[in-house]
Amino acid sequence: MPLGHNFRAEGGYLPATYRYADDQALTVKEVAAWLRICKNTVFALIRTGDIESFTVGRSRRILALDVRAYMEQRKESG
Template structure:
C-alpha cells in the first residue's frame, strides 16, 4: 500500500464517507511525520488515540487538535 492509498482525503472520496478514526499510519501521513514519531506522540499523550480490540486508532480530529495545541504553545512562548 502506498502513501497516497492511505491519504484520508482519498479514502473519503473512495467510499463517500469521511473517516471517523485513522490508523496510526494515516495520522502520521496527515501530520507529514513518520510512523515511529507518531507512535511516540501517542505514547507521550500528545496525540490522542484509542485502543479498539488490539487495534490502535486515532480520532480523525486529533491531528488537527495536536497542531492547534502546538501552535498555541508556540505563540504563548
C-alpha cells in the same frame, strides 16, 4: 508530487481541500501521512499523551478531531 495535493497513506493522492470528518477514526499510518512524520513518531506522541488514541482489537486508532487539537496546540505553543 503534484501541487495542491497531499499524499494518501493508502498510496494515492487526495486534494488538499479534503478533510477528515472529526469523528473519523484514523490509523497510525494515515495520521503519519497527514502530519508528514513517521509512524514511530506518531506512537511516541501517543505514548507521551500529546495525541489521544484508542484501540480496536490490537490496532491503534486516532480521531481526526484529536489530530486537529494536537496541531492547534502546536501552533499556539510556537
